[in-house]
Amino acid sequence: MKDITEMTIPTYADVEAAHARIAPHIHRTPVLTSSYFNALTGAELFFKCENFQKAGAFKVRGASNAVFGLSDEMAAKGVATHSSGNHALSLSYAAGRRGIPCHVVMPRTAPQAKKDAVRGYGGIITECEPSTTSREAVFAEVEAATGAEFVHPYNDPRVIAGQATCSKELMEQVDGLDAVIAPIGGGGMVSGTCLTLSNIAPHVEIYAAEPEQADDAYRSFKAGHIIADDAPNTIADGLKVPLKELTWHFVSNHVTDILTASEEEIVEAMKLTWKRMKIVIEPSCAVPLATILKNRDIFAGKRVGVIITGGNVDLDALPWVKN
């Protein structure tokens, strides 16, 4: 059996293997349409609803692929990551399904709700100070003490192959797509989309959507090399992280273009989606719709897959509600 922990570029065979491996642990999420948004954009939009996914986001695909791809011997020591977002939830969920420990290093300053959510899925939290130095030191301690397998949130071939199953399903569910658009942060979902489409539907355009206030992927794409920002600030909190070498490989080779949206446009698109489609989506996954709404010339007349990446929102702190 191939050792999928090597930092190699995943292939479409890895995606097919991933899909078979994770199928018992994930939802095949539905694709929704909206005559309202079709009329508004002039495009035919197909929303792949990963907000209905296990643990509330697509991240469970990559996390499950990593967890269930481990040998029994490696699995026994558990998995570990540093994240305070959906990857931590997803890895905890997947580890729980396999019955192995999941260690999560989180800043002690992270919101209590996020800590509770990780613990709710069985994750074991070790707190660090809110600095990169502390996080790396604490993570190294956890790794040394447990021997747990590190699963990076996106710069990991197992994770990218797992995320790639999302657009594999989308292509099985919808015929004749002209384009697919997904939000971009670290680039895990976009890389997975590139991996799938470049293999099974290379004529389909791939767009990435990014907040203006965290547009490092956009600037990287235009510059031709990775640009990483220090501490971007955006409501789309899943999209603050920079590209890394593996995701840059896919983005630089296969993405058609990267489009950006302002904070106001993101919140407007998010609220409009809740209002008209009656689904709860995160700010991060409102970014693609926001960019479609402002780039009618690109998308009108096309059949466009829109990846709704997740639905984990703090209902007590909605961006359009003044506190």
Add this chain to the structure above:
Amino acid sequence: MKDITEMTIPTYADVEAAHARIAPHIHRTPVLTSSYFNALTGAELFFKCENFQKAGAFKVRGASNAVFGLSDEMAAKGVATHSSGNHALSLSYAAGRRGIPCHVVMPRTAPQAKKDAVRGYGGIITECEPSTTSREAVFAEVEAATGAEFVHPYNDPRVIAGQATCSKELMEQVDGLDAVIAPIGGGGMVSGTCLTLSNIAPHVEIYAAEPEQADDAYRSFKAGHIIADDAPNTIADGLKVPLKELTWHFVSNHVTDILTASEEEIVEAMKLTWKRMKIVIEPSCAVPLATILKNRDIFAGKRVGVIITGGNVDLDALPWVKN
């Protein structure tokens, strides 16, 4: 052709005719499940998601059946109703699909958002003072001036036969249900549920769920005759209206029991549904889940259909957000 405007008790043949008539104009809404809520309740719940319905609620079923069942001659004069809620939206939507006018009498004090929504679907609003006397007088004027056909929000056999298509679909989508539960206000949806189940699945229990603060149906059911309250106050604003003769017929003959929930329990169930299922639901359709959560003894071990009646919520005035 049978005149379906007579105030007669609709039959299951009317339901089948309604379904064929309205199919081009409505969504066959999906049924969602939630392992979280199954674990929490001990029951197996099947959520029939009418929040994804056209115009955002099940009411479009009855409204479309009334509109598309009219002769061309009657239809030419349009339809009319008094409502500031989902029935007004739905009737406006259905009339728009047929290309006929829809007159809606609404209190001038109704929220601007509700007036805008009705106009957004093409409804023609005539304002009245916020009193029953004024509403009836203004409505009589509109009826006389236009000759439009009055479509009552629920006490109308065409409307009940239309709402009955919802549980017809549910029975086609889910095997082996033991019970179905729906919210009760005027009783249109519950009557439709009774009409369908008493004909095609008479062994299935039918529960109605009502806010404690607007429990006139509950008290009617226990007393054996209609009790109408003057002005009940509940967050579940779709459920304030009283039973009428036609809906009382179905409720008194076919409902297994009526269960109630407090305002706090309704808001809690609503928020938990948004959080865990990632769907936007109205307070009114959180009432069934609220009663299931507090009546575990009734529902545990059963396969239960839960009618999610609608998703039209003012996102700027959420009940758990202090303004």
